[in-house]
Amino acid sequence: MANENKSTFKDKLRAFWAVVKRCAKRVWAYLKVAKMEYIVMLSLFALDLISKAIIDATMTPGDTIVISPYVLQFHYTHNPNAAFGSGFLKDWFGALGARIFFCVFAVAASVVFILILIRHKGGNKLFRIALAMLVAGAMGNCIDRWALSYVRDFIQFVYFGLTIAGSKTFYVFNIADAELVIGVILVIIYFIFVYKDKSSEKKHAKRAKANAVAASADGANTDSVAGGETDNGGENVDGGENLADGLESDAIERNEAETEENGQSSFSSDGQSFADGDCENADVSETPEEECNSEIADAAETSEQDGEAKDDGGGADGK
Numbered sequence: 001m002a003n004e005n006k007s008t009f010k011d012k013l014r015a016f017w018a019v020v021k022r023c024a025k026r027v028w029a030y031l032k033v034a035k036m037e038y039i040v041m042l043s044l045f046a047l048d049l050i051s052k053a054i055i056d057a058t059m060t061p062g063d064t065i066v067i068s069p070y071v072l073q074f075h076y077t078h079n080p081n082a083a084f085g086s087g088f089l090k091d092w093f094g095a096l097g098a099r100i101f102f103c104v105f106a107v108a109a110s111v112v113f114i115l116i117l118i119r120h121k122g123g124n125k126l127f128r129i130a131l132a133m134l135v136a137g138a139m140g141n142c143i144d145r146w147a148l149s150y151v152r153d154f155i156q157f158v159y160f161g162l163t164i165a166g167s168k169t170f171y172v173f174n175i176a177d178a179e180l181v182i183g184v185i186l187v188i189i190y191f192i193f194v195y196k197d198k199s200s201e202k203k204h205a206k207r208a209k210a211n212a213v214a215a216s217a218d219g220a221n222t223d224s225v226a227g228g229e230t231d232n233g234g235e236n237v238d239g240g241e242n243l244a245d246g247l248e249s250d251a252i253e254r255n256e257a258e259t260e261e262n263g264q265s266s267f268s269s270d271g272q273s274f275a276d277g278d279c280e281n282a283d284v285s286e287t288p289e290e291e292c293n294s295e296i297a298d299a300a301e302t303s304e305q306d307g308e309a310k311d312d313g314g315g316a317d318g319k
Contacts, residue, residue: 127195
């Protein structure tokens with residue numbers, strides 16, 4: 001049992017140490033990247049505490065030092081209430097309750113802001129500076145409330161000698177209060193003018209990607225259809241060429257046939273003209289028409305006899 005308890009305790013200790021190491025690695029990795037906000041945070045935090053210490057050492061509560069007439073003056077006061085002297089929490093929870101509430105709220109807000117900075121390391125500079133100012137201001141006043149039970153205020157603006165809302169001066173505050181107000185203003189500016197929703201950007205990117213894929217698919221289908229049309233067009237062209245060749249051959253045969261017919265007709269016309277010419281060339285004034293016809297017949301018989309003689313000569317040569 002003792003060995004099992006020791007092993008269990010060692011396992012828990014190892015698991016806890018692993019978590020601590022993991023967190024330390026993340027914090028160190030963040031510190032190496034996020035130097036700007038920590039420089040701003042520590043500088044403003046130190047400026048607030050140093051300014052309060054100087055005022056506390058050189059002035060007593062209620063003293064006033066004019067820095068610029070009708071514009072700015074230092075009026076040292078102790079403020080146990082909320083920012084700018086508001087006492088609504090003190091009226092509800094009492095002095096001790098308001099003190100505890102402000103300290104717990106300041107620490108919790110600072111932790112949340114630091115976690116946001118760690119998560120958004122390397123992000124927008126305006127947002128990081130705003131969070132650093134909020135942490136510095138919250139922790140500056142938290143130190144005063146926890147150690148002194150009040151906040152040391154000393155900065156006061158004057159309304160140029162005018163009376164506004166029944167007062168000639170603005171509320172007394174300190175550097176930590178100014179850091180909180182400026183930080184909140186910068187955060188508002190960031191979310192109004194700079195911030196972009198990454199989820200909507202991802203949706204738009206996915207939608208654009210889907211449209212691009214659909215467009216590429218449509219383009220591929222169009223190319224395939226165009227290729228099929230091109231093939232069909234080639235086949236149609238080949239068919240048209242074959243048809244043209246057939247028509248051309250038919251035209252050639254028809255022309256040859258017409259040429260043969262024209263040759264035969266010209267031959268017959270030449271024979272007729274030859275006969276007519278012989279008849280015309282015969283001396284009809286001295287010989288009657290019957291003599292002309294007999295001469296034609298004699299000429300035909302002579303040509304036949306010549307053909308038979310040629311045939312007999314060819315047969316003899318063959319023997």
